[in-house]
Amino acid sequence: MLLIRCPFCGERSEIEFRHAGEAHIPRPLAPASLSDAEWADYLYNRTNPKGLHIERWRHVHGCGRFFNAVRDTISDFFVMTYKLDDQRPDLARLASGQRR
């Protein structure tokens, strides 16, 4: 069972959380101005990488807050978690840090 560090509550077991998809995909401010293709891209296209992935989790059976996490999709280990308004981490730097 995964161990996930909620930025507000600390480390808790996976059963307290709910996964909420890829992070840093803001809802377009004016959806009506988007082409059908652009809107479909927002709705459905995700990166699905092999390796480091930034995704959203919610501590649904805890504080209820959403936060972001960097998870390695190969090993299932979390590299870091951070609050929504924290700056997006540099994945390239994180990946090279992992290799060391």
Added chain:
Amino acid sequence: MTACRLSRGGRIDRNKRLRFQFDGRPYEGFGGDTLASALIANGVHLVARSFKYHRPRGIVAAGADEPNALVTVVRDRARCTPNLLATQVELHDGLVAESQNRWPSLALDLSAVNGFVAPLIPAGFYYKTFMWPRAAWSRLYEPRIRAMAGLGRAPTLPDPDRYTRRYAHCDVLIVGGGPAGLAAALAAAEGGAQVLLCDEQAELGGTLLAAGDATIDGKAAQSWLSETVAALSRRDNVTLLPRTTAFGYFPHNMLALAERVTGHLADPAPNLPRERLWQVRAKEVVIAAGAIERPLTFPGNDRPGIMLADAARIYAARYAARPGSRAVVVTVHDGAYRAALELAACGVEIAAVADAREHPDGPLQAAALAAGLPIRTATTVTGTRGRQRVSAVELSQLTSGQSGGGSETVACDLVLMSAGMTPSVQLFSQSRGRLRWDDTLQAYVPGGSAERERSAGACRGIPGLQAALSDGYAQGEAAAAAAGCRTGAVRAFAVSAIEPAPGGMSGAAAVGRRARQPAFVDFQNDVTARDLALAVREGFRSVEHVKRYTTTGMATDQGKTSNMNALGVLSQVTGASIPEIGLTTSRNPYTPVTFGTLAGLARRDLFDPVRCTPMHGWAEEQGAVFEDAGSWKRAHYFPRTGEAMHDAVKRECEAVRRSVGLFDASTLGKIEVIGRGAATFLDRIYVNSFSGLAPGRLRYGVMLRESGFVMDDGVVARLGADRFHVTTTTGGVSRVLHMMEDYLQTEWPDLEVWLTSTTEQWAVIAVQGLNARKVIEPLVSGIDLSPAAMPHMSVREGRICGVPTRLFRVSFTGELGYEINVPADYGRAVWEAVYAAGSASGIVPYGTEAMHVLRAEKGYIIVGQDTDGTATPDDVGLGWTIGKTKTDFIGRRSLALPAMTAPSRKQLVGLLTVNSDIVLEEGAQLVADPRQPVPMSSVGHVTSSYWSPALQRSIALGMVKAGRRRVGETLHVPMPNKTIAVNVVPSQLYDPAGVRLNG
């Protein structure tokens, strides 16, 4: 004194005599015995019949690796546990054990005829033979095969015992209480770490429990052991768990342990659980699982009396049980010499030591020579004799690796075999660590960790007591340091012991072509070297495929003794190296775990949480029949004496249409939305406009996913400028709240809005029907119920029966109606008051079935029944709910996509069967032309279908392609035995003008 009990030595308690039964015969053993050691002490070796061929089988090993000695332990009819290993069953007074898979008895098993035809039952036999006719498989072949090839039988009564679970956290979890594990515990504990150490055996100590003459720091190994265990158990930061098997290694250092709490006791205290599941999250894990001996794969290697050499040694040293009187040793590894020496010292005659190696050389061989043991090098076994126990072996001289020289038959009643030691890497492998092939050990060893874990001692291929202690200590220290504890604990261990060098082989012993007897690789699943070779000849290459085809390594022992030899045979047959062959995946559990342990307390009433409304007890007293709605129990209908469901639902519906009915709507989801941004927030979430809704008014809201499809619906009450009482479907509330929180937290954190789940805070009593106002009016205070003051779709706050209420005037039946929200604690009292007040009007409680009928008569949809996640608001006739002036809401942009407005989309319509007596099946497909060939092309499907008492006929709702344009057409429902004609009509079937809402 039993026949084969040594007069002294061992760790048994000779003052504690224990009586037990095996297959109905009485025996005696001592405290500290296992069932296996007690049987051996009584001279019993035949303990089982094999899985497929029903061959006589004996005890092979002394621990968790035992492949043969599966028994059923019987306490009573409810407490009989099949498939326990005799080597792990602790003896207690009165123990009753039975052998398995034999009929009529172990000694005379008639099914052993399978053994005579064994050459006809090769690998994949069942796949190849029982293929035709197909029906015979389930009726004839499978029941017979299952009866023949069986493991034990499950008890027929429910398990009366209690099982519990515990969660634990620790700095260092140590798996294994042998020398490496104990040394690791010493080091980690000295570093101040919180240590948890578990071991599957009754006593901690592992190999130290049969350590012979070895000394540690000048003390006899067993004295060192008891002092060390005592020292560890005195420490506050150490928890020792004997009888506890670490069976599963899950991500992020979560390990599952099964603790046997009372199974070993003759008279367990009733307050104790039988077993306990531990779920341990460890900062660091030290695996000190030890190693197990590999059997030698030679012809006839499965007769009772043929044992692993070290197991035989352990029976003598630890249990003072002499496993035979005249032994032949067959080996390719030094370990067997140690066994031979120790057994010889116990009075076992060593008839021969047959070593397949040409020049075995080491301190143990020297000691064996000095002791005068008859060593024959370059010698192997080409066959064995004996029916219920081995009586002789045929030894043959090897020339250039093949038997060919002269052979000789040597009489014996015990054969000790050893092909080397296999490190126990199962847990490491479960943790997804990378294994590395070690050519010297002829075994896989840990090659790289995936988790915060380290292996210590024999399980990482470091043999010997000295090495186990110092490696264990070093790993324990490193684990404590990695867990953030004090570092630098250093200790050296002075060990004297003569120990085998690493080595051995995997695969089949070289025997030449003369051998006729089968050489078993997997004793438990009856897989021979020949079966594996056959699988390769038939084209199986992947080790995973060979495993499934031959079933090698698939039994309850998961191939502990067989996997390496199977890989070795595959390597010999294909010419590929073992690392090239690959390795099958290790999965949990390491040893079988009872369902009781896994289920824990989650049985019967505690199996699944149940949610009941405040009025549940009242409904129960009225004899309501309940249905599950998620975890809720909802009153389905309220049958009176002699009424079937259909009658009750009809009566309930008629009462609502004629006078008034009472319905428990407490399960509706409720969310309180408050804050200055509340109206703006709801404008963005719902398709409707809420900023324009006046306080005191209700609005039916529809919520979409961003993809444009209907997600949920419900009535929203505006209580004030900044306060809304939102209701959702019963099943949808957590989904809705999650989505609301998602947008609020991540997209619009600037909005000043708070969301609170209030589902459980409010009891909801729906009073529906012409006389609804008349019934509740006398109970209500502070609210003017007159139609002008409180019109349809309004909300007022006041009191009912003196209790604060949020009173909704709303209808899900099409009748004049109210929904009385009161604090949950008052729900039942207010319900009973309304029921009493309604008695003059003939008020009737109605259940969810009548509710469904009443709403379907009105064409009101149920999200999730009439919608399926691909319906837009317009599809289900709710286009009118969309706020026309709004420029954005969740899902709005998607509604403009071409596919969402295509004229061929399915639309909600009413369906009336031409024959009004026929009630359609929900889910049935609709076609335009019933004469077309199968497969027909569907134009829609039935979503809701009932008998309507109000319309005196069957009614249905359905989703039909371009359905609203088809109104007036006739469609057809093809069923297996008939075709039903239906007319397409508008979805509002009853009171389409809606006049009854006004009472």
